Amino acid sequence: MRIGIVIGSTRPVRKGGAVGAWVHRIATERGDAEFELVDLRDYGLRLLDAEVVPSDAHGEYADEATRAWSRTIGSFDGFVFVTAEYNHGVPAALKNAVDVLWPEWGNKAVGFVGYGFDGATRAVEQWRSIVAATFMVAVRPQVALQNFADFDGDDFRPLDRRERELTSLLDHVVRMTEATASLRG
Numbered sequence: 424m425r426i427g428i429v430i431g432s433t434r435p436v437r438k439g440g441a442v443g444a445w446v447h448r449i450a451t452e453r454g455d456a457e458f459e460l461v462d463l464r465d466y467g468l469r470l471l472d473a474e475v476v477p478s479d480a481h482g483e484y485a486d487e488a489t490r491a492w493s494r495t496i497g498s499f500d501g502f503v504f505v506t507a508e509y510n511h512g513v514p515a516a517l518k519n520a521v522d523v524l525w526p527e528w529g530n531k532a533v534g535f536v537g538y539g540f541d542g543a544t545r546a547v548e549q550w551r552s553i554v555a556a557t558f559m560v561a562v563r564p565q566v567a568l569q570n571f572a573d574f575d576g577d578d579f580r581p582l583d584r585r586e587r588e589l590t591s592l593l594d595h596v597v598r599m600t601e602a603t604a605s606l607r608g
């Protein structure tokens with residue numbers, strides 16, 4: 424079972440990298456799945472400009488960066504999205520990265536680790552609608568990291584209880600990934 428931990432911020436200086444590394448460190452200590460970090464910044468995806476709508480493309484994409492992204496996302500059985508909140512919504516780069524693919528997301532579990540002034544809870548609620556449209560299955564537990572409580576400036580200093588919250592999220596992602604295996608064929 425392979426779970427991708429997707430860092431969705433593409434900014435050169437960002438909180439998302441430290442949060443993703445923390446999720447990855449705790450996840451790899453579990454031993455019940457293979458967890459891999461995926462940094463969206465490495466892929467240089469353009470804003471969706473494919474002539475063929477992704478849901479009609481049967482996983483074949485004209486753009487090489489999209490093909491590389493497709494290979495990576497297609498290799499996972501489930502996901503953790505590490506998401507900021509921008510202007511009370513989902514970050515556009517990560518939304519675009521979802522939009523450019525289609526079959527690679529379907530019937531896979533996803534959990535959300537959000538961070539922001541209010542724990543990115545507005546963004547995560549939006550993500551729940553978005554991922555449902557792609558046939559992903561979102562788990563209820565989430566981690567809502569707060570800029571003033573869990574960070575000192577850009578330094579990530581999570582509260583003690585965050586590890587327990589992350590463990591609950593990962594428990595559910597792993598279980599839902601197992602439960603949806605037969606749907607992925």
Ligand SMILES: Cc1cc2nc3c(=O)[nH]c(=O)nc-3n(C[C@H](O)[C@H](O)[C@H](O)COP(=O)(O)O)c2cc1C
Nearest residue numbers: 432434436437438439507508509510511539540541
């Ligand atoms: C364009 C933009 C909009 C933002 N809007 C919000 C917001 O609506 N809510 C919030 O909690 N933080 C907001 N922030 C602040 C982010 O929480 C903070 O900048 C965080 O570091 C962004 O994540 P990143 O560094 O991983 O990109 C915004 C930041 C940016 C760049």
